[in-house]
Amino acid sequence: MKTKTFTYIFATISILEIISGMIDYREGVFLTKPLIMLSIIVFYYLQSQKSFEKQDILMLIAFTFSWLGDIFLMFSGELFFMLGLGSFMMTHLFYIFVFSRNKTKANHLARICIPILSISIFLLIYNHVEKGLLIPVLVYMLAISTMAITASERKTNTESFRFVFVGAILFVISDSFLAIEKFAYKIPASTILIMSTYILAQYFIATGFLKQSLKA
Template sequence: MHPTTQTAGMRMLRPIHPLQQTMAAFGVLAALSAHYGYSSAYAVLKPLPMVWGMACVWFLARPSRYPIAWALLLLALLLSMVGDICLLFERGFVLGLGAFLCAHLAYLGVLRRETPQWLPSKAAFVLCALLGAVLYGYLWFSGLPAAVRVPVFAYVCVIVCMAAQAIGRALYLRTTAPWCVAAGAISFMASDSLLAIDKFVAPIPGVYLWVLGTYYLAQWLIVHGMLPALRER
């Protein structure tokens, strides 16, 4: 049976629910507060998009036809929120990195659903791996501190696999919603790349708008694209 026949419920993305609109609104507010230097407002607003993302998954995809994937998506958003909070503190970078690494592992478990195998597209994996290798090499030769070389390498490997899995899943299913998720994974890679370059290589003008804009967009796209797959038939 063709995958598009098996996943008829995923053929079209659903209308955007007010919970999703609120998630997006808090993301915009968080990015703007960081950009304009409202540090107190930013500290309050930064985790809120993930709170609303979890609300979207909890209320809009329960009961789920894939309960394990549903729980893993909630876990990924929760770990992302923990990472967001850790990165508010100067000494919280490694802890935040670890939280996001675990979040990507949870996303990997979510994206394994409805695919015949891990990394169903070898071409997608090779492309993502090349991009990850280029980024890590650039950071290394630009003075990446020795203390974070191993954690950053592990993180790059995991996010490469997550993005490749999302793209491979979209190529296999060939419907709109999985491509929404894949776009979110690509946006996540872009956000993390910009953050790493700004932190370890050179400051990027308007970095908060770029990093947070692509980050919140990534999370929103993943949630929006996964909701049709997780909803009960």
């Protein structure tokens, strides 16, 4: 599958999911949301076949945990929230491991700015989070911050670096919107903000990592 063809298919699925969420069409969300990461998994697998490596397996596992996280978070209740949180935690741990395999020198700006953003969001929602969820949420925010930092320190070609780093930052932004919306304050057009940044994050990370070895 060519990247251009995949992009059209992926964009169509994503737009349908966002519209379904905006109009509260639950059946539409249940149909399209699982297809977001599933399409990325299929595309990445097909694109990486010519030079399949261990890191590609790890990326596919990371995408699979994101797919599970998307499914769990379609349901309400603390149990499904924790399962979703745990699934995305595993995604970030796999991302961290893979990104760290090609580490260059420390990015001190990222190591300062990204934690400041995460700490600011945590302090904003702190008084609104149930005590039993404080530690899991804090640990998750630590994981996603570490993921973004490791993305900023990858030693690779310029195009791959930019795609993956932008994707990582968008992931942090998406989860920041999600945390504020879930625990603290209602955000206008939250569905568009949360899902568009999340969808673009996964797209940029997947296509960007493929460009590391010029597979896409």
